[in-house]
Amino acid sequence: MAEGHNKTGTSHKWEMVIDLDRCTGCEACVVACHAENNIRISGEEEAAQGRAINWIRIERYWEGEYPNVQARFMPVLCQHCDDAPCEPVCPVYASYHTPEGLNAQVYNRCIGVRYCGNNCPYTARQFNWFDPTWDEPLAEQLNPDVTVRQNGIMEKCTFCVQRIRQGKEQAEKEGRPVRDGDIVPACVQSCPTSALVFGDRRDPESRVSQLARQDRAFHLLEALGTHPAVTYLKRIT
Amino acid sequence: MASGQANWNEMPAINRDLLAPLQGAGLGYLLLVVLLAAMVAAGAGAWFYQIETGIGRTNMHPPIFWGAYIASFVYWIGVSHSGTFISGVLRLSKAQWRRPITRIAELMTIISVTIAALCVFYHLGRVWRWYYLIPYPNQREIWPDFRSPLMWDATAVFTYATASSIYLYLPLIPDFALARDRIGGWRRWCYSILCLGWKGTQREWETLNTAIRIITPLIVMVMISVHSIVGWDFGMSLVPGWHSSIIAPYFVVGAVHSGLGMVMVGLYFVRRTYRLEAYIRPEHFDKMGKLLIVTTLSLAYLYFADQLTVWYGNIPDHMAILHAMVSGLYAPPFWTMIVLIYLIPLSTLTIPSFRRWPLGMMVVGIGINLGMYIERMLIIVPPLSRPRLTYNWSSYFPSWGELTILLGSLALAVLLYVLAVKFVPIISIWEEKEGRMSAGGHG
Numbered sequence: 153m154a155e156g157h158n159k160t161g162t163s164h165k166w167e168m169v170i171d172l173d174r175c176t177g178c179e180a181c182v183v184a185c186h187a188e189n190n191i192r193i194s195g196e197e198e199a200a201q202g203r204a205i206n207w208i209r210i211e212r213y214w215e216g217e218y219p220n221v222q223a224r225f226m227p228v229l230c231q232h233c234d235d236a237p238c239e240p241v242c243p244v245y246a247s248y249h250t251p252e253g254l255n256a257q258v259y260n261r262c263i264g265v266r267y268c269g270n271n272c273p274y275t276a277r278q279f280n281w282f283d284p285t286w287d288e289p290l291a292e293q294l295n296p297d298v299t300v301r302q303n304g305i306m307e308k309c310t311f312c313v314q315r316i317r318q319g320k321e322q323a324e325k326e327g328r329p330v331r332d333g334d335i336v337p338a339c340v341q342s343c344p345t346s347a348l349v350f351g352d353r354r355d356p357e358s359r360v361s362q363l364a365r366q367d368r369a370f371h372l373l374e375a376l377g378t379h380p381a382v383t384y385l386k387r388i389t
Numbered sequence: 390m391a392s393g394q395a396n397w398n399e400m401p402a403i404n405r406d407l408l409a410p411l412q413g414a415g416l417g418y419l420l421l422v423v424l425l426a427a428m429v430a431a432g433a434g435a436w437f438y439q440i441e442t443g444i445g446r447t448n449m450h451p452p453i454f455w456g457a458y459i460a461s462f463v464y465w466i467g468v469s470h471s472g473t474f475i476s477g478v479l480r481l482s483k484a485q486w487r488r489p490i491t492r493i494a495e496l497m498t499i500i501s502v503t504i505a506a507l508c509v510f511y512h513l514g515r516v517w518r519w520y521y522l523i524p525y526p527n528q529r530e531i532w533p534d535f536r537s538p539l540m541w542d543a544t545a546v547f548t549y550a551t552a553s554s555i556y557l558y559l560p561l562i563p564d565f566a567l568a569r570d571r572i573g574g575w576r577r578w579c580y581s582i583l584c585l586g587w588k589g590t591q592r593e594w595e596t597l598n599t600a601i602r603i604i605t606p607l608i609v610m611v612m613i614s615v616h617s618i619v620g621w622d623f624g625m626s627l628v629p630g631w632h633s634s635i636i637a638p639y640f641v642v643g644a645v646h647s648g649l650g651m652v653m654v655g656l657y658f659v660r661r662t663y664r665l666e667a668y669i670r671p672e673h674f675d676k677m678g679k680l681l682i683v684t685t686l687s688l689a690y691l692y693f694a695d696q697l698t699v700w701y702g703n704i705p706d707h708m709a710i711l712h713a714m715v716s717g718l719y720a721p722p723f724w725t726m727i728v729l730i731y732l733i734p735l736s737t738l739t740i741p742s743f744r745r746w747p748l749g750m751m752v753v754g755i756g757i758n759l760g761m762y763i764e765r766m767l768i769i770v771p772p773l774s775r776p777r778l779t780y781n782w783s784s785y786f787p788s789w790g791e792l793t794i795l796l797g798s799l800a801l802a803v804l805l806y807v808l809a810v811k812f813v814p815i816i817s818i819w820e821e822k823e824g825r826m827s828a829g830g831h832g
Contacts, residue, residue, distance in 0.1 A: 198445075201448075201450050202450040202451055202781060202783055203445070203450045203451070209780075211778065211780040212780075213780075228778070228780075237626070237627050240534070240536040240537060241536075241537050241538065241539070241625070241626065242534060242537055243522055243533050243534055243537040243539040243540045243543070244521045244522065244531075244533055244534065245531060245532075245533075245534045261521065261531070262514070262515070263513055263514060263515045263516075263518045263519065263521050263522070264444065264513050264514015264515050265512070265513060265514070265539055266454035266455060266512075266514065267454075267537070267538075267539055267622075267626075269451065269452070269454035270452075270454050270455060270626060270628055270773060271626045271627055271628065273627055273776065273777050273778070274778060275451055275452045275776055275778060275781060277451075278451065279444070279451070279454060279514065280443075280514075281443050281444055281445030281449075281450075282442065282443035282445045283443065302515070303442075303443040303444075303514075303515075304443065304444060304513075304514030304515040304516075305514055305515060306514075372778075373777055373778075376627060
C-alpha cells in the first residue's frame with residue numbers, strides 16, 4: 153500500500169499504529185474510550201448476550217498447550233478503511249468517508265438497517281439495542297463534546313473526532329500547523345505501554361509514519377483490500 | 390356445433406358456482422376471522438412494544454445483525470413469486486390448465502408482497518425514520534444512496550408490488566362487471582367503480598387482451614429481477630457464505646419453489662371449502678406437481694454447485710460455515726431442510742398417482758414451505774455467526790417477541806386472503822369460460 157494512501161487527497165490522513173509487542177491486554181483503552189465517547193453501560197446480562205458496546209476491544213487468543221500456555225492480546229477498533237465495506241451498503245449515506253480519511257457515522261441519518269454491521273469484516277460496528285442508561289454517578293460525567301446515541305442506530309470508533317477538531321482549531325488559533333502529538337485519542341492517551349500511536353500519515357516524520365514503515369507492519373485481514381488506517385506491528389518476543 | 394351448444398348451457402352454472410363464495414358466511418368463517426384478527430392484534434402489540442423499547446427485544450446481537458425478520462422478508466418475497474410465475478409464465482406459454490389457478494396465485498402475490506414489506510419495517514432500528522429511504526427533495530439535499538443493494542431492493546419491491554397489483558387487476562375487470570350485475574348491497578357500488586364501466590364490447594375485449602399481452606412478459610422480467618436483487622442483498626457483501634455469484638438465480642428458483650408449494654396449499658383449501666372440485670381438478674395438481682419436480686431439481690442443482698465450489702475450494706472462512714451446517718451446530722435444521730425441500734418432493738411427486746391426490750400435494754406444499762423458511766434462516770444465521778475474526782462466533786434463535794410478530798404476520802396474510810375471497814371471484818370466471826369455449830370449439 154502506498155504511504156499515506158488517501159483517496160481524497162487533503163492535508164491530513166489520520167492513522168494509528170498498534171504495537172502488539174507492547175500490548176499487555178490491560179484494557180485501559182477500553183475504559184478510556186467508554187468515558188470519552190459516552191458509550192452506554194451494558195451490564196452483565198447484555199454482555200452475556202454479546203451486546204456490550206465497545207468501540208475498542210481486546211481480543212484474547214490462547215497459544216500453546218497447558219502448562220505452556222500464553223495469552224495473546226490484540227486490540228481491535230474500527231480500522232477506518234480507505235475502501236470501507238460498510239460505506240456503500242448504507243442506503244441513506246449514514247456511513248461515509250470524510251476528506252481526512254475517517255470513516256464517519258452520521259447518527260441523525262442512521263435508520264438502523266444494520267447492513268454495515270454485517271459487512272464489516274472486523275465486526276467493529278456496534279448497535280444500540282435500547283436507549284442508553286448510566287448508573288449514578290456515571291451520568292454526571294458525560295462528555296459534552298460527544299453526542300449520546302439513541303436506541304436503534306449504529307455507532308463505532310470515530311478516532312475521537314472531537315479531539316481531532318479541537319487540535320485543529322487550537323493550531324489554527326495559534327496560527328501554526330498541527331504538530332505531531334497534538335491530537336491524541338482517548339485510547340492512545342491511556343495506554344500505559346504506548347502500544348497505540350496516533351498521527352498524520354501525510355507527515356513522513358510523524359511517529360505513526362515512522363512506525364508504520366517498520367518491517368513488522370501488517371494490516372488486519374489485509375487480503376480483503378479494505379486498506380485499513382490501522383497498522384499493526386507484529387509480535388516478535 | 391352440438392358441443393358449442395352444450396358449452397353455452399354451462400355458463401349460468403359457472404356463474405353460479407364461481408360467484409357463490411362471494412355470498413354468505415358461515416359461523417366457521419366468522420370464527421376463523423376472529424381468531425386470525427386476534428393473532429394479528431397480538432403481533433401488532435409485540436411490534437409496538439419493540440418500537441417503544443428497542444430492537445433489543447429480538448435475540449439479534451453482534452455479529453448477527455440480521456435475523457428472522459430478514460429471513461421472513463426473503464421468504465414472503467419468495468411466496469409472492471407464485472402468482473407471477475404461474476400466471477405469467479403459463480400465460481406466456483398459453484398453457485390452458487392455468488385458468489382456474491391464476492387468480493388464486495395472483496392474490497397470494499399481492500398479499501405476500503405486503504407482508505414482506507412489513508418485515509422490513511419490523512427490522513428497521515428507527516422505523517419512525519423509514520422515509521429516509523425515499524428520494525424526496527429536502528433542505529439538506531441528502532438522497533438515498535443507490536450504491537446500496539438495499540436501495541435496489543426497495544426500488545425492485547416497490548416496482549413489483551405496483552406491477553403485480555395491475556396484473557391482478559386487469560383480468561379482474563370483466564369479473565367485477567359480472568359481480569356488479571349479480572351481487573347487491575354496498576358491494577354493487579364498489580364493483581361498479583372497479584369494473585370501470587365494463588360493457589363487454591368487442592373493442593373492450595381486444596383492449597383488455599392487448600393490455601394483458603403487454604404486461605405479462607414485463608412482469609415475468611420484473612419477477613426475475615426482484616428476487617435476483619433480494620439475493621444480491623447478500624451476494625454483494627463480503628460475508629463468507631453470502632458472497633457468491635450463483636446466489637441470484639438460486640434465489641429466483643428457490644422463490645418459485647416455495648411459491649408453487651404455497652399455491653398447492655391455497656388450491657387445496659379453496660377447492661375444499663367452496664366445493665370447486667369441478668373446476669380445480671386432480672389434473673391441475675398433477676401439472677403443478679410436474680412443475681415442482683422441475684424446481685426441486687433446479688434448486689438442488691444450484692445448491693449443489695454452490696456448496697461443491699465452497700467445499701473443493703476449502704477456504705477456511707467459507708469452510709467454517711459449511712462445517713457448521715453439515716455437521717455442526719446447524720446440522721439438525723440443515724438436514725431437516727434437505728429432507729423437506731428436496732427428498733420428500735422428489736420421492737412423492739415422481740409418482741403419477743400421488744400427484745393427483747390433492748391432500749398429499751397440500752402436505753408436500755406445506756413441507757416445502759417449512760423447509761424453505763429454514764433455508765432462509767440458514768442463509769442468514771450461519772454465515773453471520775462465523776465471521777473471519779473468530780473472537781465472537783455466536784448463534785441465534787428468534788425471541789418470543791420476534792416469533793409473536795412473525796406469527797401475527799402469517800395470520801395477517803391468511804386473514805387478508807380469507808377476506809379477499811369474499812370480495813374477489815377466486816377463479817377467473819371469464820377465463821374459465823374462455824377455456825371451455827375454445828376446448829368445445831376445437832372438439
